[in-house]
Amino acid sequence: MVNLFKSLFDLFFPRVCVLCRSTDLSYSKICKECYSKITFIESPYCLRCGVKLPAAIFQKNVVNPVICPSCSGKKFPFKRMQSVFIYDENSRDLLLRFKHADQSHLADLFAEWMVLHAHEMLREVDCIIPVPLHPKRLRHRQYNQSAELARHLSKLIQLPFYSSVLSRCIFKETQGYKGFRQRRLNVRGAFAVQRSYLIEGKHVLLVDDVMASGSTVMECSRELKRSGAKRVYILTVARTL
Numbered sequence: 001m002v003n004l005f006k007s008l009f010d011l012f013f014p015r016v017c018v019l020c021r022s023t024d025l026s027y028s029k030i031c032k033e034c035y036s037k038i039t040f041i042e043s044p045y046c047l048r049c050g051v052k053l054p055a056a057i058f059q060k061n062v063v064n065p066v067i068c069p070s071c072s073g074k075k076f077p078f079k080r081m082q083s084v085f086i087y088d089e090n091s092r093d094l095l096l097r098f099k100h101a102d103q104s105h106l107a108d109l110f111a112e113w114m115v116l117h118a119h120e121m122l123r124e125v126d127c128i129i130p131v132p133l134h135p136k137r138l139r140h141r142q143y144n145q146s147a148e149l150a151r152h153l154s155k156l157i158q159l160p161f162y163s164s165v166l167s168r169c170i171f172k173e174t175q176g177y178k179g180f181r182q183r184r185l186n187v188r189g190a191f192a193v194q195r196s197y198l199i200e201g202k203h204v205l206l207v208d209d210v211m212a213s214g215s216t217v218m219e220c221s222r223e224l225k226r227s228g229a230k231r232v233y234i235l236t237v238a239r240t241l
């Protein structure tokens with residue numbers, strides 16, 4: 001009976017690609033063609049910052065032991081950072097739809113992709129925390145896309161999801177037009193941790209939708225470490241390069 005209802009539902013409301021409305025679906029919500037245009041970040045990538053590396057430096061049968069030149073010898077407040085795909089002209093639309101709430105159901109697709117691409121890193125974490133939006137922006141935007149991602153991911157991998165441990169305390173203007181140095185100064189001291197006992201001695205996974213300069217996730221990581229987290233891991237859906 002349930003199947004009959006499902007077939008009727010599919011007949012009247014056919015499932016279509018969220019980007020081009022094709023019915024030739026590949027991955028539950030997007031079609032084969034749109035899926036093939038997305039640049040997923042496959043191995044080899046830097047085991048610290050997650051940047052895609054040229055295949056030439058990857059030796060076969062070695063478990064990706066690579067740290068990129070700009071990470072080598074440096075200290076970071078996080079253990080490891082990874083993203084599922086590159087933010088470019090082909091993936092921008094998907095992310096914008098997700099960000100502006102009309103396609104918030106994309107969170108479950110992105111969470112599935114996160115598990116597929118980062119399962120190795122996910123095995124090392126104890127709990128999940130989203131990058132917070134400032135309350136003012138949250139009111140304007142209705143929902144925090146990072147929290148939606150983190151919530152779906154926590155259901156898939158059965159880990160605690162703490163949506164209010166990390167909060168944003170100073171409202172800063174949008175970072176869109178600022179240089180890297182200015183961005184870094186802009187987020188300094190912008191986050192605070194409550195109920196730090198939840199993360200003390202824990203491996204915390206910080207989740208966001210898009211990583212650009214990295215200044216926001218770096219500052220969040222610093223705050224989580226200052227508040228007692230043993231390690232911070234960062235997972236985003238996309239990164240700009």
Ligand SMILES: [Zn+2]
Binds near residue numbers: 017022030032033035
């Ligand atoms: Zn499509």
Ligand SMILES: [Zn+2]
Binds near residue numbers: 048067071
């Ligand atoms: Zn790196």
